[in-house]
Amino acid sequence: MLKIAWTSEYCHPLPANHRFPMEKYELIPDQLLHEGTIASANIFHPEPLDERHILTTHDAGYWQKLRTLSLTRSEERRTGFPLSASLVRRERIIAQGTIDCALFALQYGVSMNIAGGTHHAFTNRGEGFCLLNDIALAANYLLINELASKILVVDLDVHQGNGTAEIFQITESVFTFSMHGAKNYPYQKQKSDLDIELADRTGDDEYLTILKSNLPRILNSFEPDFIFFQSGVDVLATDKLGRLGLSINGCRERDRYVLEICKTNEVPVVAVMGGGYSPEIRQIIEAHANTFREAQELFF
Template identity: 65%
Template sequence: MLKVAWSTKYAHPLPEGHRFPMEKYDLLPEQLLYEGTLYEDNFFEPEPCQEEVITAIHESLYLEKLKGLSLSKSEIRRTGFPLSKELVEREIQIMNGSVMASLFALKDGIGMNIAGGTHHAFKDRGEGFCLLNDIAIAAKFLLTKNEIDKVLVVDLDVHQGNGTASIFENDPEVFTFSMHGKHNYPMHKEKSDLDVPLEDQTDDQTYLSLLESHLPKLITRVAPDFIIYQSGVDVLATDKLGRLGLTIQGCKERDKLVLTHAKTNKIPIMCCMGGGYSLKISDIIEAHANTFRLAQELFF
């Protein structure tokens, strides 16, 4: 059975007018339940992530400042969020959602988190709507606790996973692969193990051809025991922040390609959702829902 991390806290409200679409974290599970892709039994509510699991990646002082709401104004501004106790609690729960989804993936082949994909968080700071890095935390947990030797991060959000790249810059146990908008945030890119920068308005055919040319070779060369997939849908042409040109069908084909390669090669995969900022919330929900539909179709 496909297991998916979700909590009502995922849709923690932000001040009116804030551009981050928190409502998708409620609307997406509602859609998946309504259409019968998922049932109540598919969902689990994660407990808060244990502090020692977080500090295996993040500096203890940073976590203390985060929990104590004592970040400086500039540190808060860099995250893009108004800092609050509820927001920090939400982030800590999301971290464990990805950890637990990874454990389900080891058992079932795939596990998913309705949220996560917080790839802009560094060891000592948050950035770009990311306070803590669930991708890094889940990868380190697997490597430490579950006899995993190599993790491949496949980051297909439109923005480079700069925090993840920085965290694992000198770590041979984690290979970071990022396909992202060349001219998009962050303006200063970190160095992933493999970066594939994309020009503005990159279309379906170009995008999918590039992904197909890189991913199978990476799986052969890296020989991962586990894949963490950041499946942001801000690659859509309709996205306010994306600048790429993918259709919803192209985004679905992207997900199918990644999930099929994981399934065919018998590599467990954990999917976290990442960004999506289209003007129409229905475009965001449809593109994200396709990832879950494909997981059910291909794995169960």
């Protein structure tokens, strides 16, 4: 069964003029349920992550600032969010959701978090709408509990997974692979194990050729026993922050390829949704929904 993490607390209330499209977290499950891709039994509702797990990945001093809502004004601006207790709780729930998804993926081959992909959160700071790094937290959970020994992060959001790269910069058991816009945020990149920088307006054919020539090579050389897939849809040509040129069909082919290679190689995979900022919300929902459709079709 495809298990999907979702809770109404993903839809954290923000000022009406905030550019981050939080409404997608309500609309994605509604669409999937309406069309019959999933049923209510596919959805589970995670609880907030315990702080002992947070401290496996994030500095105690940084967590103390989040817990007590005492980020400096500069630190808060860097996150892009007005800091609040409900926002910190939301981030803890997202992170627990990705850990729970990892456990379900070990059982069913794949699991998905309707939120997640908070790859700009560093060991000691938040950035770019990310306070806690759910991928890193879940990867460390698997490693600490000896549920996986070699983890591959496939980050295909249009923005480099800079926080994930920093967290695992000296961790040989985690391989970080990021394909992202060369001229896009973050403007000061970190060093992943493999970074591929893409020119503005890179389209379907070139993008998929690059992905298909690199991902099998990584699997063959690193031999992961678990994969986290950051499946941001801000690679779309319509995305107002993306600067790449993928069509919705190209993005769907990207997702199918990644999920199919995981299934073929019998490597459990968790997909997290990442970014998506097209002006028309229907384009964001359709692109994200395709990721779930492909997972359901390929695995079940």
